[in-house]
Every structure is written in structure tokens, then in C-alpha cells.
Amino acid sequence: MDDAVVVGSGPNGLSAAIALAQAGASVRVLEARDEIGGGIRTAELTLPGFLHDVCSGCHPMGVLSPWFRSLPLAAHGLRWIHPPASVAHPLDGQPAVLLRRSPRETAHDLGDDARRYERLVAPFLRAPHELLADLLGPLRIPKHPIRLARFGLPGLLPAAAAFRSRFRGERARALLAGLAAHSILPLERPLTAAVAMIFALTAHVEDWPVAAGGSQEIARALASYLRALGGRIETGRHVRCLTDLPPARVVLFDTSPAQLADIGESILPASYVRRLRRYRYGPGAFKLDWALDGPIPWRDPRCLEASTVHLGGTLDEIAAAEAAVWRGEHPERPFVLLVQQSQFDATRAPEGKHTGYAYCHVPSGSTVDRTEAIERQIERFAPGFRDRILARRAMGTADLQNENPNCVGGAITGGVADLGQFFARPVARLDPYSTPHSRLFICSASTPPGGGVHGMCGYFAARSALRRLKRLPENLPPLG
Numbered sequence: 001m002d003d004a005v006v007v008g009s010g011p012n013g014l015s016a017a018i019a020l021a022q023a024g025a026s027v028r029v030l031e032a033r034d035e036i037g038g039g040i041r042t043a044e045l046t047l048p049g050f051l052h053d054v055c056s057g058c059h060p061m062g063v064l065s066p067w068f069r070s071l072p073l074a075a076h077g078l079r080w081i082h083p084p085a086s087v088a089h090p091l092d093g094q095p096a097v098l099l100r101r102s103p104r105e106t107a108h109d110l111g112d113d114a115r116r117y118e119r120l121v122a123p124f125l126r127a128p129h130e131l132l133a134d135l136l137g138p139l140r141i142p143k144h145p146i147r148l149a150r151f152g153l154p155g156l157l158p159a160a161a162a163f164r165s166r167f168r169g170e171r172a173r174a175l176l177a178g179l180a181a182h183s184i185l186p187l188e189r190p191l192t193a194a195v196a197m198i199f200a201l202t203a204h205v206e207d208w209p210v211a212a213g214g215s216q217e218i219a220r221a222l223a224s225y226l227r228a229l230g231g232r233i234e235t236g237r238h239v240r241c242l243t244d245l246p247p248a249r250v251v252l253f254d255t256s257p258a259q260l261a262d263i264g265e266s267i268l269p270a271s272y273v274r275r276l277r278r279y280r281y282g283p284g285a286f287k288l289d290w291a292l293d294g295p296i297p298w299r300d301p302r303c304l305e306a307s308t309v310h311l312g313g314t315l316d317e318i319a320a321a322e323a324a325v326w327r328g329e330h331p332e333r334p335f336v337l338l339v340q341q342s343q344f345d346a347t348r349a350p351e352g353k354h355t356g357y358a359y360c361h362v363p364s365g366s367t368v369d370r371t372e373a374i375e376r377q378i379e380r381f382a383p384g385f386r387d388r389i390l391a392r393r394a395m396g397t398a399d400l401q402n403e404n405p406n407c408v409g410g411a412i413t414g415g416v417a418d419l420g421q422f423f424a425r426p427v428a429r430l431d432p433y434s435t436p437h438s439r440l441f442i443c444s445a446s447t448p449p450g451g452g453v454h455g456m457c458g459y460f461a462a463r464s465a466l467r468r469l470k471r472l473p474e475n476l477p478p479l480g
């Protein structure tokens with residue numbers, strides 16, 4: 001009997017397995033697909049020789065994750081490639097705003113708001129790693145409470161109101177709105193200002209990198225280190241019920257709360273199962289990948305310096321688009337997040353060619369094809385883009401969920417992260433990784449600190465499981 005089985009090999013599943021193995025536990029990972037990685041996979045989605053990140057494309061949280069930073073991932077083959085800028089935010093009729101490592105250089109792009117921007121970010125850049133360590137975890141007593149309070153109180157505000165009142169010009173407001181839109185919440189909701197500030201902070205500490213060779217290399221490095229610690233990974237093992245599980249003292253689910261409810265229904269209290277089923281996943285995504293004949297012909301060529309490009313225009317426009325998605329609508333001008341990996345990593349495309357990756361938010365379960373709307377937003381800031389397309393691949397909400405059952409309704413970050421579900425995910429419990437059953441745990445992005453490739457959910461879930469393992473007998477009956 002293994003000490004632990006982990007269901008799912010996303011960044012959180014692999015992280016949980018590593019933390020368990022580091023503590024001396026015997027651990028086995030079961031992955032439904034034939035390849036590992038979940039949200040960190042890379043594939044030839046369009047033409048031979050063009051490598052596309054299937055889900056996650058850009059990794060500010062990956063490079064700054066306190067957990068990943070503690071692991072020897074470079075020794076296991078992971079190399080981050082840092083672009084000259086993290087984000088480019090083009091605007092109509094004026095140069096793009098560039099979010100660069102230097103707050104001063106970034107502020108320089110913001111006209112009259114330069115000083116105000118520097119004053120916003122400066123206090124958090126004195127000890128950013130400590131602040132991130134407090135932010136990226138479950139609700140607990142922070143190690144740096146004053147710093148966290150200085151960050152958290154203004155961060156509680158809705159981004160739209162906070163940045164309209166703080167800045168006078170469109171440029172700073174637009175930049176911060178684009179960062180806030182990563183929350184996949186309407187910008188009128190509390191906490192969205194904090195999301196913008198966290199992403200700004202990450203960009204001033206490390207330029208948002210892409211993984212050399214594709215996001216799959218993060219999974220490969222995690223898996224290689226796990227195997228070096230004695231952990232095992234089995235692919236093609238879809239767990240649908242308890243009897244699909246091999247003997248183990250504890251089981252950690254890198255799955256959606258819905259799957260945990262279905263699989264564990266017979267041994268979990270009905271009230272807990274009901275709460276898992278009430279979990280809110282929020283909007284989905286519509287994603288496009290392109291094989292391109294050359295770089296994207298941005299009207300402002302400085303956009304080629306950034307790994308990520310935010311296409312949505314002004315704060316008002318972005319706020320309107322994101323609010324529309326929450327009303328169940330498909331805005332004419334969606335907010336588009338674009339990543340241009342091949343600009344920095346030559347292994348992604350044949351010589352002289354490029355890849356493109358972009359998505360916009362859509363209502364949960366949407367069946368609407370957003371290809372035209374996304375490409376129109378790109379053409380708006382990069383006229384002639386369509387002429388460079390050699391091939392494209394679209395993924396709607398159903399495709400995303402077919403690729404990975406954790407993407408419920410096409411949701412890409414493990415569920416809504418609003419005030420009600422930020423720490424209380426998947427349900428409100430003192431230890432959110434544990435369940436009322438002493439041998440079942442959840443470790444996916446549907447636990448704190450939520451979506452993104454950082455492995456922190458897996459790390460904290462493993463700590464919870466390790467505490468339990470100390471108290472459980474060596475031999476236990478099967479769960480099913």
C-alpha cells in the first residue's frame with residue numbers, strides 16, 4: 001500500500017506528490033491523459049514544427065512561486081526565458097504602454113501619472129518575495145502582517161473605481177485594468193485591484209517569462225524531480241470511482257470539486273458533497289492558436305518586446321467587456337490576452353515563422369465562435385495580422401473541458417476567486433485541503449491560493465496530508 005495517491009498530474013498534483021515524497025512518503029500519481037502536465041502541456045496544434053502551449057503560456061507566478069523556487073527545477077531541465085517587457089498594452093492612436101521590470105521606466109510611459117504609479121508600487125517592492133509568500137497561500141497568520149495589510153486594504157477595492165480615482169490619464173488606467181482582468185471578475189468587484197497590483201508587482205520583480213521549449217518543460221522538470229525522489233507516475237489512468245484507486249493511505253485530488261463530489265460521494269457526508277456541487281466555476285475561455293508566417297505586425301513595434309499583450313483598449317472598454325461576459329453576453333470587443341512565445345523561444349516554430357496564442361473570456365459553457373472577434377481586436381492594433389496566418393486552431397469551452405475535466409464550462413483557473421471563494425475554496429473549512437473524510441484531500445487550483453501555475457495549492461495540500469499520515473495506521477482497508 002502506498003502512503004499517498006495523487007489523482008491528476010497538473011502543476012498542483014505534481015507539486016503535492018513532490019512535497020509528499022520529499023517527506024519520505026511513497027507516492028503514486030495517476031493521470032487520465034496519455035501525457036502529464038494538465039494546464040502545462042505543449043503540442044503541435046496547427047502545423048508540424050509549430051509548438052503551442054495548450055493552456056498556460058506565460059509564467060509570472062511560476063518563476064516567483066516560493067514553492068517552485070525551493071525546487072531544483074533548473075537541474076531537471078527547466079529554463080525560463082525572460083522577455084525585455086512583461087506586458088504591452090496598445091491603445092488607439094498613441095504608443096503602447098509597456099510594463100517593464102523597472103518601475104521608473106514603466107512610469108515614464110504613463111505621462112502625468114508617472115509619480116502616482118511609482119507611489120502605488122514602491123512600498124510593495126521593498127520585500128516582494130515575503131509579500132508573495134504571504135499572498136500565495138491559505139488564510140493564516142501572515143509572516144509580515146503590516147506589509148500585507150498595506151497591500152490588502154487598498155487591494156480590497158474594485159479595480160475600476162480604485163484606478164479611475166488614483167490616475168488621471170487613460171494610459172495608467174488601461175494598464176492596470178488589463179492586469180485586473182486576469183481575475184476573470186467584473187472590474188467593479190472587490191479584490192480586483194489586488195489582482196492588478198499582484199501582477200504589477202510580479203512584473204517589477206521578474207519579467208513574465210515563457211518556458212524554453214514550451215510549458216510542458218515545467219511538467220517534465222517537476223516529473224523528473226519527483227521520479228528522482230522515488231515517486232511514480234502512471235498515465236492513461238482516469239479515476240472515475242473509488243474502485244479505480246490503487247491501495248493508499250491517503251488520496252489527494254488534483255481535480256475539480258465536482259469530480260471529488262462524484263468520486264467520493266459514497267464516503268463523504270452528503271452536506272459536504274452538496275457544498276462541493278455548489279462551487280462556482282465562473283466564465284470560460286475561447287482560445288486560438290496560430291501558425292504565423294512572421295512576427296505579429298504591431299502598429300507600435302515595441303509590442304514585440306513583451307511576452308504578453310493585452311488587447312482591450314481603455315479601462316472603460318475592458319470593464320464593459322468583462323462585465324458583459326458575466327451577464328452571459330459576448331462583447332463585440334472582448335478583452336484579449338495574447339502571448340507571443342516564439343518571439344523569445346526559437347524552438348517554438350520553424351526558422352522565420354512564429355506562433356501566436358490568445359484567448360478571451362466567454363460565458364460558462366458558451367458555444368459561440370469568437371475567432372472573428374479576437375482577430376478583429378488584434379487587427380485593430382496590428383493591421384495585416386490576418387495575412388500572416390498559415391493555420392489556426394480554435395478551442396471553445398467544450399474543447400477545453402474535453403482536454404481537461406478540471407476546466408468546467410471552459411473555466412481556466414479552477415473557479416471564481418471572489419471574496420466568497422478566494423480563501424473558502426472549495427468550501428469554507430479551517431483546513432480547505434482536507435475533507436470530512438480523514439483519507440481524502442483536494443489539491444487543485446480550486447483550493448487556495450487558486451489558479452495559475454505555481455504549485456502552491458499542491459504544496460499546502462501535501463502538508464495537510466502529511467500531518468494526517470502521522471496519525472493514520474500503516475495498513476488501512478480500501479476506500480471503495
Ligand SMILES: Cc1cc2nc3c(=O)[nH]c(=O)nc-3n(C[C@H](O)[C@H](O)[C@H](O)COP(=O)(O)OP(=O)(O)OC[C@H]3O[C@@H](n4cnc5c(N)ncnc54)[C@H](O)[C@@H]3O)c2cc1C
Binds near residue numbers: 032054238412445
Ligand atoms: C487556456 C488556458 C490558459 C492559461 N494561461 C495561464 C497562464 O498563462 N499562466 C498561468 O500561470 N496559468 C494559466 N492558466 C491556468 C493554469 O493552467 C491552471 O491554473 C493550472 O494548470 C492548474 O493546475 P492544477 O494542477 O490545479 O490542475 P490542471 O493543470 O488542470 O491539471 C489537472 C490534471 O488532472 C487530470 N485529471 C483530472 N481529473 C482526473 C481524473 N478523474 N483522473 C485522473 N486524472 C485527472 C487532468 O487530466 C490534468 O492533467 C491557463 C489555463 C488555461 C486552460
